[in-house]
Amino acid sequence: MLDAIIMNFTSAPILFFVMGVLAVLFKSDLRIPPDVGRGIVLFLMASIGIRAGAEIAQTPGGLLAAAPFALAALVFGVVIAAISFTLLVALLRLDHYNAGALAAAFGAVSSATLLVSLSMLDGMDVPYEKFVPALYPFMDAPAIIAALLLAKRSLDKTSAAKVAGSGPGDAKRGWGRLVAESVTNSGVYVLLGSLVIGLIAGPAQLAREMALFDTLFRGILCFFLLDMGILAASRLRELKFVSPLIIPFAIAISVISGVTAVFAATFMGLSPGGAVVFAALAAGASYVTVPAAMRASMPEANPSLYLGTAIGIVFPWNVLIGLPMYLQLAQSIAR
Numbered sequence: 001m002l003d004a005i006i007m008n009f010t011s012a013p014i015l016f017f018v019m020g021v022l023a024v025l026f027k028s029d030l031r032i033p034p035d036v037g038r039g040i041v042l043f044l045m046a047s048i049g050i051r052a053g054a055e056i057a058q059t060p061g062g063l064l065a066a067a068p069f070a071l072a073a074l075v076f077g078v079v080i081a082a083i084s085f086t087l088l089v090a091l092l093r094l095d096h097y098n099a100g101a102l103a104a105a106f107g108a109v110s111s112a113t114l115l116v117s118l119s120m121l122d123g124m125d126v127p128y129e130k131f132v133p134a135l136y137p138f139m140d141a142p143a144i145i146a147a148l149l150l151a152k153r154s155l156d157k158t159s160a161a162k163v164a165g166s167g168p169g170d171a172k173r174g175w176g177r178l179v180a181e182s183v184t185n186s187g188v189y190v191l192l193g194s195l196v197i198g199l200i201a202g203p204a205q206l207a208r209e210m211a212l213f214d215t216l217f218r219g220i221l222c223f224f225l226l227d228m229g230i231l232a233a234s235r236l237r238e239l240k241f242v243s244p245l246i247i248p249f250a251i252a253i254s255v256i257s258g259v260t261a262v263f264a265a266t267f268m269g270l271s272p273g274g275a276v277v278f279a280a281l282a283a284g285a286s287y288v289t290v291p292a293a294m295r296a297s298m299p300e301a302n303p304s305l306y307l308g309t310a311i312g313i314v315f316p317w318n319v320l321i322g323l324p325m326y327l328q329l330a331q332s333i334a335r
Helices: 002-009 012-025 033-057 063-090 096-107 113-125 131-154 155-162 170-184 186-205 205-242 245-265 274-281 287-298 301-335
Strands: none
Touching: 002 096, 012 113, 012 301, 033 063, 033 113, 033 131, 033 186, 033 205, 063 131, 063 245, 063 274, 096 131, 096 245, 096 287, 096 301, 113 131, 113 205, 113 274, 113 301, 131 186, 131 274, 131 287, 170 301, 186 205, 205 301, 245 274, 245 301, 274 301, 287 301
8 A cells, every 4th residue: 555655645746746836935926827727627528528538439338338337336425425414413422514515526436536636546557447437427416415415405495495596396396406506516517517428429430539638638738736735735724714623524524435435336346446436536526616506596605614624624635545545455355
């Protein structure tokens, strides 16, 4: 495991992340323009999606073969969100708004953690099933919806009416809008759209396009992680007003989710590399889709809490220790 940690930590993408953190600590004016950062994310999501689509297109059984894994991703998202919400209320005594937002973050997917897992596996020449990253939306949206349902169920009728709408019809339209917003979020939309393109075109017709995506992926990822380093260091200071118990709690939830995902993925027949990618989906904490969902459906939640926890605690933990640990575990189980 130590060798995997050292190899991961000394890879160029992770060193770019460290450079971003140091830029904040040294009070540099280094920043990635928001539009550039958005373009970087869209490229990386498109790369993941199109590779996944091409992989499924040439896999015996096609979409049917990937369906059990999509169902497993959905179950993981909902269960992680439900357990997190229950523990946050019972142990950390968080109010239902903030418990719901944090539970949604824990259950949903961190695109940054997913990308780092792919970079680590590619850098170490560990093969993985290319369709696994495309399970992202199957875990992400159900987790957010489950967390919001739990939070709103716990509110009194007056609060529930203010958040969900004035009647059952309004509530149903609200949940429908939430699902639509989760799926049409730019990153998730590009991921799903690219997946469909990969399925339709197939690997043979995508040879020239894949040369572009494969060549640029790790280089673009370096700039993405530079931006993430700046963002993580900036958000970490926001946690000084939060209970210090949130740090061990967030790490514990991440580790339990990741380890359980490794065992489940291995049991379902994924390779060690595929199990690590599935663990990355489960162990990360969302900072992309969750803020948008909370602003629309539960604005009472404190953004500093769920963003600071996702970017300042869970993401650095997975980058430095979590992902190498899951790789070691998956390889040990496979032996």
